[in-house]
Amino acid sequence: MFDHLVFGVSDYEESKAFFLKALKPIGVTIASEGPLGVELCSPDSQSSLCIRRIEARTSHLHLAFTAQNRQQVDAFYRAALEAGAQDNGAPGLRPQYHANYYAAFVIGPDGHNVEMVCHHPEA
Template sequence: MFDHVVFGVSDYAAARDFFIKALEPLGVAVVSEGPLGVELCRPNSQSSLCIRRVEEKATHLHLAFTAENRKQVQDFYRAALEAGGKDNGAPGLRPQYHANYYAAFVTGPDGHNIEAVCHEPEA
């Protein structure tokens, strides 16, 4: 649905490091970086996440990333916490959304709610 998402962060270095480490288990990596910020993407994907340097306080967002399986959700959660994120919901089923909604949530450096979600049944 989205081609790219762009948002500003108040501490660029901290946010850059957090997102690179937290999203690595999902196959996301830096595709370009310049004076405005960094662009992250999965290989062969048309969708990207762009993190920009801004002076003002960033507006809180909820960003949900697709995981191919439940292990990727667990790996994302572990990597995000190790990268400095704060727990906002450990990996697990969220049946209030649907029977196979398996997700984990962390709060990132600017207070953004970052989620990894798998919609597939357990293998």
């Protein structure tokens, strides 16, 4: 739905390391990096996540990423916790959204609520 999402972070290196590790299960890597920050994306996606260096205090965001299967959701959750995130909802079905909404939530750097969601039934 979006082409790119840009947001500032208070600790650039910490946030870059966190998102690279947490989003590795869906193939996210560095597309480009420069003085303003870093652009992250998956090889099969035209959408990107851009992290910028800023001095001001950041606002909390809810960032939801699409997984192709439930195993990627599980892998994201483990990787995010290993990268220093706080649990905000272990992997599982969220039937209040729809019958196959399988997601995990963590609180990442700067207090952002980061979600990985799969909309497909169990394979």
